[in-house]
Amino acid sequence: MEKHVVVIYPxxxxxxxxxxxxxxxxxxxxxxxxxLCGTLGEMxxxxxxxxFANRETLPEFRKKELINACNVLDIELEMLxxxxxxxxxxxxxxxxEHLKGFLDEIKPSLVITHYPGYAVHPDHNALGAAAIxxxxxxxxxxxxxxxxxxxxxxxxxxxxxxxxxxxxxxxFKKKMETILAHQSQASGILGGMDPATADLxxxxxxxxxxxxxxxxxx
Amino acid sequence: xxxxxxxxxQTELERYLNKDVYVHLExxxxxxxSHNDENAYNVGAFIRNAKVRYNHAKIVGSGNVxxxxxxxxxxxxxxxxxxxYEVDDQNRLLMAxxxxxxxxxxxxxxxxxxxxx
Numbered sequence: 038m039e040k041h042v043v044v045i046y047p048x049x050x051x052x053x054x055x056x057x058x059x060x061x062x063x064x065x066x067x068x069x070x071x072x073l074c075g076t077l078g079e080m081x082x083x084x085x086x087x088x089f090a091n092r093e094t095l096p097e098f099r100k101k102e103l104i105n106a107c108n109v110l111d112i113e114l115e116m117l118x119x120x121x122x123x124x125x126x127x128x129x130x131x132x133x134e135h136l137k138g139f140l141d142e143i144k145p146s147l148v149i150t151h152y153p154g155y156a157v158h159p160d161h162n163a164l165g166a167a168a169i170x171x172x173x174x175x176x177x178x179x180x181x182x183x184x185x186x187x188x189x190x191x192x193x194x195x196x197x198x199x200x201x202x203x204x205x206x207x208x209f210k211k212k213m214e215t216i217l218a219h220q221s222q223a224s225g226i227l228g229g230m231d232p233a234t235a236d237l238x239x240x241x242x243x244x245x246x247x248x249x250x251x252x253x254x255x
Numbered sequence: 256x257x258x259x260x261x262x263x264x265q266t267e268l269e270r271y272l273n274k275d276v277y278v279h280l281e282x283x284x285x286x287x288x289s290h291n292d293e294n295a296y297n298v299g300a301f302i303r304n305a306k307v308r309y310n311h312a313k314i315v316g317s318g319n320v321x322x323x324x325x326x327x328x329x330x331x332x333x334x335x336x337x338x339x340y341e342v343d344d345q346n347r348l349l350m351a352x353x354x355x356x357x358x359x360x361x362x363x364x365x366x367x368x369x370x371x372x
Binding site (some may be wrong): 122157 | 279371
């Protein structure tokens with residue numbers, strides 16, 4: 038059994054779409070989970086549908102949504118304070134040291150993050166790389182396992198099949214609840230549909246039914 | 256935000272004439288454009304808290320989509336595709352254009368104080 042799981046993603050809702058089934062599974066086993074969330078998604082395009090946020094109010098909405106989502110999952114949350122879209126321009130070493138501070142403190146047995154180069158959004162790739170660098174900077178004996186998540190178009194042909202596949206079907210309701218906690222983002226990302234009429238759950242099940250990861254090899 | 260009312264926005268733009276103001280200007284088609292459609296390109300740009308002073312401003316357009324040009328001593332600020340606006344609780348002028356799904360495509364914002372970083 039894992040001792041403590043740390044999830045490192047850059048945006049509020051990455052945890053929901055990417056790993057909330059897995060997180061719910063760990064929580065059901067009593068494993069503590071901490072989410073290190075890089076930014077507040079300040080530069081997101083989705084403003085709710087119909088729109089209720091604007092560029093200046095979006096971070097406050099997303100912060101509340103993030104806190105709600107973490108309450109749904111019953112996990113600890115640390116907001117790292119970077120700005121959306123800018124993570125790849127920060128010093129990787131500085132971000133890695135920042136993350137390492139949390140890892141040294143929490144001493145997780147597992148870290149979940151994005152697979153650098155295969156996670157589409159530049160923030161995903163940059164924070165994933167910094168997370169892996171942070172673990173690399175730990176003593177070999179202290180290093181947690183890393184599960185890296187890839188979803189670029191070419192990831193399967195270039196990386197092969199992921200070695201970790203979490204069956205999230207028992208936790209799908211929790212995953213939906215977590216996604217829907219991100220009210221400003223959910224409907225836009227689940228297909229740009231009217232949440233009143235669209236069957237978001239069916240869409241999510243089809244698109245997000247599996248959570249798969251690659252165990253990182255140093 | 257409300258649909259742009261051209262006379263009201265023109266008045267708001269003129270409120271900042273010949274003052275030092277901070278501008279947030281942005282356009283984006285999202286970080287997933289080429290992921291969702293192989294033939295698409297990701298395109299985006301933003302500048303946050305550019306400090307400018309403009310001496311002439313105009314909003315132009317027809318139907319419900321507008322362009323705004325701010326004339327500086329040595330240049331211009333320009334945005335196209337604006338359809339909504341609001342003067343927020345900090346008295347800042349926010350203008351934006353969204354796609355049919357409510358996703359932001361362009362925004363131009365003007366404030367006498369810096370936008371929160």
